[in-house]
Amino acid sequence: MANPSRLRAAALATTAVLLSAVLAGCGGSLKDGDLTMQKLDWKDCPAPSEAEGGGSAPSPLPNGTKWQCATMKAPLDWSRPKGDTIGIALIRAQASGPADRRIGSLVFNFGGPGGSGVTTLPAFGSDYAALGTRYDLVSFDPRGVGRSAPVECESDAQLDDYFQQDATPDDSAERAQFLTRTKQFNAACEKNSKKILPHVRTTDVARDMDLMRQVLGDDKLYYFGISYGTELGGVYAHLFPRHVGRAVLDAVVDPTQTPEQGALGQAEGFQLALDNFAKDCTSKTTECPIGSTEQEVKDRIAKLLTDLEKKPIPGVFPRQLTQTAATNGIAQALYSKDFWEYLTEGLEQAYDGDGQILMLLSDSMNGRSENGEYSNLTAANIAINCSDEKQRYTADYVQQKQPEFRAASPLFGDYLAWGMVSCTDWAVPGAADHPDVSAPGSAPLLVIGNTGDPATPYQGAKKMVEALGEGVGVELTYKGQGHGAYDSKNKCVQGTVNAYLLDGKVPKAGTVCS
Template identity: 35%
Template sequence: MVFSRARLAASAVGLALLTGCTTAAPMVQPTDTSAPVPDELEQYYTQELDWSECGTNFDCADVTVPMDYDEPDGETITIAVKTFRAADTAQGTLFVNPGGPGGSGIEMVENISSYFGSELLRNFDIVGFDPRGVGESSAVRCYDSAELEEYYSLEFDLETDQGWDDYVQALTDYGDACEANTGELIGHVDTISAARDLDVLRAVMGESTLTYLGYSYGTLLGATYADLFGDNVGRLVLDGAIDPSLSFTEVSTGQVRGFERAYRSYLEDCLAGADCPFSGTVDEAMQQTIDLVEQTRDTPVETSDPDRPVDDASLFNAITVTMYSPASWPSLTSAIDALLKDDGSQVQFLSDYALEREDDGTYPEDQGAFRAIDCLDYPVELDRQTSTANAEANEELSELFGEAFSYGEPGCATMPVASDAVREEIAAPGTPPIVVIGTTRDPATPYEWAEALAEQLESGVFIGYDGDGHTAYGAGSACVDEAVEAFLLEGLVPEDGLTC
């Protein structure tokens, strides 16, 4: 669970992308898998795919999997796959996941040069897939754009009984809409099912073992895969790792600490520059930020759209989304500087990007996938007293982020399908080395989580990156990039505890 992921993904890929593609013979034939496949699943593991050209060096296909692995002869769903062909002769297939939950691997592969080094592009066929519930696969549907626009505008005073009841009712209505518009699939988008899909993808792509690079939530997917299919694990890299043993509340608390730490790093960098809209020490700049959030709550700031002034929620979204990459920090600095001059347009732009809102007011159709997946993975109870106590504790950790990252439990407790998942450590015994990476000032998946996962995995190998932003590979560290690529390309296992 990554609190802010649903606000960050790129715009949904249009269906026109595949229009007019011609059908070709399968690029690879399925081969024998490493571990035995149950007879009832053989039809899925041995299926042949109809591949279509869908761009220069890209091929697309849909893979059929059971909606419910406990009923493999029942209803089926499809997993959309998009492959970027290696520039040279491929030495194998690299599966990738950008995180989320709800991130699109297809969109990730379409932006191939932004993520992967040239050596990987030359030597691997890189496979992006939309996990079940997401994007071009059989997907979750909740609110349409008009309903979502109204939903995002709601405000609740959770200190009052009426405010709490209204909050719970709004969340219940949202969950009911997800069930009505998604159907039975809403109860089958959990990470264990997605990991089982990934093993089918591995087999139909002709790979006896899985080579995989997962970011953020993709590390939970990768670790779950390793635990379920240890005999099929090849070279796995888990970057920006999640500690699978944490509860919903513990994840929220970890992210409160992570974003507080990341924002203070931004402020330190900002104050060292010439154009920072804040002044004084980091503590003083933090208080100035809190005061500005409160000010926009009371008096929203006009934008280029007179119907959409910037309020505290928009400012908070802008701050949150820009913590994911230090390359975005100048945009936040410029936006806050303009806000202080009574122009909220730049802040509104960043907020819209965070929420995946297009200029015409539309949102991705699968925007509900984040909550649906998250809530099946994390069991919670609807308990106002406990939620309030958690929020108060988080506010002690961060006055800026504490309350905003709290009160998430009711969102899952009101979903139509209750989670029976068990949050526990993942050891994945008997696998080859699995590389786990943590970034010291990662806001969304704190460094400590990566350390914990590497320790839990029987074969975990840890790389620590002293840096800012969410995830490390491709973020500018030659040390990290070289270690990851040497492992994926040559099988060279980095030294456990390597610091970059």
């Protein structure tokens, strides 16, 4: 089962988009050409593919600017740059301000890994209106994702079964079933995506971004990375420090952690978010409908999950809301304070025997649309993580670590601990213990940590600053809730980021917004 906390809340975006005649699969070659000299054929964006999540073509921005899509050719194997190519799907909204004020292209990665930037950027495009006055707003489907040579594993029906499994096995029979199902999923990925699997590492994507920078006509990369996108930005700065222009890293992944340390940190982070949710609900003047005290709210949720393990309740017909689906749905709602009201409503509903809202939240996390089709979010997420991470954890090791995870979070501990076995039978060896983001000689990167972030705990920002190296990372703290800071619409955060990206004003290290 995919580790849910690694899936960026790009899954929250239900709007979509995408590319016309794209070279989506592996194939083609440009052996005699220079890929940096290619010209992009920008066209109106059609509706997104199933792998991107489906939906309708993106609507213009409020100012009338239309979205355009194109495909960039990149080497399938960066060790053979003159060999076969793949298509990298791109989207842009051209700068709305005067041409003589245009800085360049601002490239976004919204995380996951596995999220489609081509669908996510239009969904949140109006949030970046100020930046769009001086930048072309650009995003992309990273290799292995969406329309960019997508990793394909199982069918929609198989994925329904995969996500219904018990992801917190309690005895030897349940453990054997869980491990067998995980092995089946990984084998399907190898069978259906053998050609692309060895080439979806974060270092490969960083090289794609440097090619993108050149094809877009920029001397420097201007970048906005969120969640996993911060890791990608750090890896880019390590590989190409002299090519960094202005870069923002928001909701920062700790680059020094092993997957185990990251999962444990997320257990603590989601528990903190749950505590804050319970406190918020019970501190309002109106009565909290899911408990009269913080502890009662958490106790009732724990009892619901225990009851669902014994007897699931109706979810989205014909599927049942299982313990796993409910846990997944609760985690998804904790990504953003804006979703706390849906979590409250979903819990009320579940206590009355109806699991529809919690299952819809879980479906959003897993990339399942209302018509039962899945994006390739989970497949790409697992493929990229397993290609990056050298560690391979066994069931015995997870069992040894369960007490530590349960201490970090009684609710999410087991779930996140068992997520560590996702890569155990993966076909491609992992690259490293953790990413290298040291970037001596780079221009300053603005690194934003959110004190209430459940998925990328606040401490990760400080670790990223230290790992980037002296004089490179500049830390900004946001005292808030949710995954990320800029999209909270906090005026201090947005003003600081906009002044940096638009005018080059680097804030004082240690600046705090609340």
